[in-house]
Amino acid sequence: MPVWEIHWLNLRLGNGYAEPGTRLLIVCGVDRCTICPNIVVTQADGEMSESFSMPATGSENGSFRFLSDKKEEQTTSPSCSLSVSGVSYTVSERAGPWWDLPSYRKRWTRQILNEVSFHVSSGEILGILGNSGSGKTTLLDAIAGRIGHLGTLSGDVFINGQKIKQEQYQDCFSYVLQSDNLLSYLTVEETLTYTAQLALRRHSEEAIRKKVSAVMSELSLTHVGRSVIGGRVFPGISGGERRRVSIACQLLQDPKVILLDEPTTGLDSMTANQIVVLLAELARRDRIVIVTIHQPRSELFRVFSRIAVMSRGELVFCGQPGEMVDFFSQCGYECPEYCNPFDIYVDFTSVDTRSVEREAATFSRMHNITSSYQGSAIYQSMLGKMEQSLRVSNKAAIPFKSKESPSSLVKMGVLFRRTMRNLSRDRMGVLMRLSQNLIYGLFIAFFVVRLDSDVTKGAVQDRIGIIYQAVGASPYTGMLNAVALFTSLRAISDQESQDGLYSKWQMFLAYVFHILPFSIVSVFIFTSFLYWTVGMHPDTMRFLCFSAVVLVPHIIGEWLTVVLLGVVQNPNMINSGVALLNIAGILVGSGFLRSTQQMPEVFQWLSYLTFQKYSCELLIVTEFHELNFTCMIHEGQPTGNSVIPGACLIAQGSQIIDQGYPGALSRYTLDFVLLYSFLPALLLLGVASFKIRDRLIRH
Ligand SMILES: Nc1ncnc2c1ncn2[C@@H]1O[C@H](COP(=O)(O)OP(=O)(O)OP(=O)(O)O)[C@@H](O)[C@H]1O
Structure with a gap:
């Protein structure tokens, strides 16, 4: 033969x-x-x-x-089947914008998905077409159980005839989102290896290496295995390769059902074609692949096993390519020669909203096609297959993805190593992180030059100014770092936690611990320069205490930002919020603007909740305790007009402590403990905040 x-x-x-x-x-x-x-x-x-x-x-x-x-x-019969039965999704919306109160008060219900049903079997690739806003992404979200809690979802999803419960969705589907959320400084191989380490427990290092290389070769990524992913500011692999890495990350868990939301968006038509052909290949290896797609090239028409067309939330047609041509021809909508059938059929089924008359006409056409489809043999055959799959009960049980994830501790270790490697390769990022506090220190040193011991030459005022700057400004640098770095990690953790790789709070902990060494070094560089350059109390122990105190506001600035990023989506809001909280804390807690004893009682109580109270008190004691001042008036020098009357009454640093912070010396250790206790408290708050985020995003 x-x-x-x-x-x-x-x-x-x-x-x-x-x-x-x-x-x-x-x-x-x-x-x-x-x-x-x-x-x-x-x-x-x-x-x-x-x-x-x-x-x-x-x-x-x-x-x-x-x-x-x-x-x-x-x-x-196929090894796996997916049936979607009567899925509808409605949202309740305000009729008008908030500034138009009468319409804003009214609500109306909008149908995003309307009774969508279809059936696909393993080995098949289903392409979902439709114009923008037709409900393709919402349909994928509904199938994958990732639809928000804002609307009302009805209908059922069955895998191998078994109805999926809410907690089972994660185990059944792999979902490749429209955007690639990958760490820019990792190589393709590292990206896949870390994902495999998060997903597969009982695999040895060697098995993970083999798995990664098998997936890389399956997706033709072997040649770029050692190339970095790249980002906006530095080049890496191409857009098409990045898409394939996102798909490869999902394949590591051997999913039986893969959903992809517009995987070809933003790619040139040749690369887009290659991606679709690759997906068809993946489907042929005993998987179900469902992909939403915009404007595919005509030669892909036969690549799809099934094509679905959506319009206004309705499934207008779903069938094999050959059936599609026959069906539309029978409806009187022939695809002209040399035309792209995808474009033509989407045009026939779209609703044109440019004028009321056109909208009515095209809506009626779409409705007629939908009715014809629901009365067709193609639809009946699909319902028949669905019914048959519901009757067969000897199929593989849910879940379909490998669900062998490692323990929480191992996952956190992997996340820590991954974020650490990514950050440490970001040369500019690390440089900025380490030098930003130092640059700020340069400003202060340039301004102060050298501290004097003469009270008439600002011995007290300059010292308090430096303490104010050290406590007040260091949270800002922390905040800026977090907003710059964590928002992209948050997007990754949102996706990966929905994929079931880990919980969001684990990424939070990995983040806060991985930035810790950078924060310590950065603050130490800042304090080493500032402390000795301006001539603060020349004692090594005091210098170490000064550094240890300044470190906390810097870390709190960064951690607090990350904690708030758990529950607030918009980083600009967080910027403003953390800045305002810091200003309020300084006003109430530092005692610099107004002595704590002179404040209303409610503010005195509030001051105990601010880290600024403890850090300022500690720094005042560190600097002023056992410090003696001189006064040029006493030394018989000319006074001039600039001397503050009574300035020479302050001869010792302990007077500053006793007047502004009575008892601070005896509270020194306690203040340290209270100041550092803000860190574990923030960790707990962070875990709670990211658990809330888990709920907000999942349901
Ligand atoms: N939670 C929601 N609240 C209000 N409207 C929503 C909600 N979710 C989706 N929609 C609306 O439903 C419609 C369908 O959205 P969807 O993103 O599914 O469309 P799509 O076909 O994927 O569009 P595109 O191809 O442009 O991505 C849109 O008009 C969108 O604004």
Whole structure:
């Protein structure tokens, strides 16, 4: 028999002589295919993987299915099926904007999805088309159980005839979002390895390495394995390769159902084509692939096993490409020669809102096509398959993805290493992080130059000024760092936690611990320069205490920002919020603007809640305790007009402590403990905030 083609395919479940997922070498001739006796199984790229032999007996008993599009010899029922039954989604919206109160008070219900039903089996790729706003993304979200809690969702999703419960969605679907959320400074291989480490527990390092390289070769990423992902400010792999990395991250868990939201958006048409062909290949290897797509090229028409068209939340048509052409022709909407059928059929089913008359006409056309589809044999056959799948009960149970995630501690270790590696490769980021406090210190030193011991030359005022700046400004640098770095990590953790890799609070902890060494070094550089340059109390122990105190406001600024980013989406709001909180804290807690004893009682109580109270008190004691001042009036020098009357009454630093912060010396250790207790308190708040975020985003 002449050898025409060699296909790779997965042997189906229940054939009795090979595990599901085993790949067989099949040689196809003109009109029939056969299995090679005693074959050796290798990977598609020719590299030897696990190898074994298999007798040919049973190859013709109909226990496997050929997945090549040239040989459709379906002999067994598919290993997995997905049925979506009557899915509807409605949201309640305000009729007008908030500044138009009468209409703002009125609400109306908007139907985003209307009774959408379809059925897909493994080995198939379903392309969902439709004009912008037709409900494609909402449909994918509804299928994947990721729809928000803002609206009302009804209908059911079945996998292998089993209705999926809310907590099972995560285990059943892999969802590739429209945007690629990847760490810019990691290589492709590192990105996949860390994801595998988060997803797969019982795999040894060697097994993870093999898995990563298998997925890379499956998605043709091997040649860019050592290239960095790249970002907006520095080049990395191409947009198409980035898309493939996002898909590869999902494939590591061997999902049976993959949903992709517009994976070709932003890519040139050739790369977009390659991605769709690749997805079709993935589907052929015993998976269900559902993809929403904008303006595919006409040659992809036959690549999809099924094509669905959506308009105004309705599924206008869903069927095989050949059926689609026949159906629309029968409805009187022929696709003209040399035209892209995708464009033509989407145009026929879209509602044109440019004028009331056009809207009425196109809406009625869309409605007629939908009614014809629901009365067609294609729709009845789909319902029949759905019913059949609900009756069959001997299929694989949910979940479908590998669900072997490691312990919380291991996950946090992986997240810590991953964020640390990413940050440490960001040369400019690290440089800015380490130098920003120092640059600020340069400003202060330039302004003060050298501290004097003469009270008439600002000995007291300058010292208080430096303490004010050290406590008041260091939270800002922390805040800026967090907004710059954490918002992108938050997007990644939102996605990965929805994929079930970890909980959001674990990313929060990994973040706060990975920035800790950078914060310590940055503050130490700042204090080392400032303390000795301006000539603060020349005592090493006091310098260390000064550094230890200044470190806390800096860390609090960063951690507090991250905590708030858990519950508030908009980073600009957080910027303003943290800045205002810091100003309020300084006003109430520092005692610089107004002595604490002179403040109304409510503010005195409030001051205990501010970290500024403890840090300012500590720094005042650190600097002023046992410090003696001189006064040029006493030394018989000319006074001049600039001398503040009574300035020479302050001869010792302890007077400043006693007047402004009575008892501060005896509270020194307690103040330290209270100041540092803000850190674990913030950690707890952060965990709670990200647990809330988990709930907000998941439901
Ligand atoms: N929670 C919601 N509240 C109000 N409207 C919503 C909500 N979710 C979706 N919509 C609306 O539903 C419609 C469908 O949105 P969807 O994002 O699913 O469309 P789409 O077909 O994916 O569009 P595109 O191709 O432009 O991404 C849009 O008009 C959108 O504004």
